[in-house]
Amino acid sequence: MAKSKKTTFGLAAAGAVAAIVGYLLPWGVENVAEAAGGKVPGPTATAPDRYLYYPGTEALDPDEMRVTACGTGMPAARRGQAATCFLVELGNGEKFLFDIGTGSMANIAAYMIPYDYLDKVFISHLHTDHFGDLAGLWAGGWTAGRTGPLRVWGPSGATPEMGTKSAIEGFFKHYQWDFKTREAVLSPVPGQIEVHEFDYMGNNAIVYQENGVTIRSQPAIHIADGPVSFVLEWNGYKFVFGGDNVPNKWFAEHAKNADLVIHECFPTPEILVKYYGQAPTVALRVGTRIHTSPPAFGKIMSTIKPRHAVAYHFFNEEGTRYEMYDAVRQTYDGPLSMATDNMVWNIRRDEIVERMAVITEDAWSVATLEPPPARTTPPVNMYSKEILDGAWDIRDSEQQLLQEHADRYGIDLKTFK
Ligand SMILES: [Zn+2]
């Protein structure tokens, strides 16, 4: 839970008091209007926009940046919290995904952003809780209207096999049946992945530069060589995303003067023992030597002093959030969000606003460009004779459906196979 969230609730309470006072005292009426966000209060008025964000209903100002947490939890993803994923949307229309951890695809889908706009993924490192749902975005977006290839940026490793290029080659081997069978039916282009592997040792090295956006990477320290952190700069704004990472000098240096800094803040060793099934020594090692503990997170933030700090990579609920929050506050008293899934930040010149996205469980994809063209040839036959022999011809039952669809879209059923 965020400090600013508490403040928001405080304001709401103050507004309610002002409203009551307003009914009692004539001079309070103005206060009521103020409490209602400047709108005239009354039974037909809208509530002030304080804490909720409804995806797909707000245009982004050309000078504004919006960041949405699509995954903030642990490798054992749970329904309430997917593993690491953050969506960055810029006022110039550009959108970027930073990591795409296990379970995050369901949140991404709920924002109802056309898949054509979700084609750029930056991976901090190759743990599944940071790229496990690449498969969902790849195949799901392919079936749901994406017209171009997916583009992935990720670090090299100490050896070629430990790098992103090798991981994506392996991905296609792993998903060969998926790839071949979809490619036989759908437009093949959106099924491709363009890989941009960059040197993990690049220190503030540019890995992306297009349309006024510059993204740099820097080494991170997490179990083995390879992991990185990212700095995105656009329009005078600076956004920093750290994947898994113990405190290091590169992050401390390059995250300075940033607007929003996202950094892991791992569960305390005690939480790992109590709730996550880890042995005490393992919990201590994982929580302090492989990841950043809450007080170490606080120390990083009080050193770099961002406009707003975001802590993530812990399960955030009543049982844990106060212990986590108190541990961060031992070393940091600046602006802070204790992230959970679907938390949203709007970054503007004069303010950074934290809200929660109200999402639907039943989102469909939204189309933008013309759908990918149908193949001009029928699907390649990938059946053996033995399997074809098992087909049961009940096509008569769907004749009406076929005819109606063909009539609606001008499809010639005589040549359709
Ligand atoms: Zn990791």
Ligand SMILES: [Zn+2]
């Ligand atoms: Zn992780």
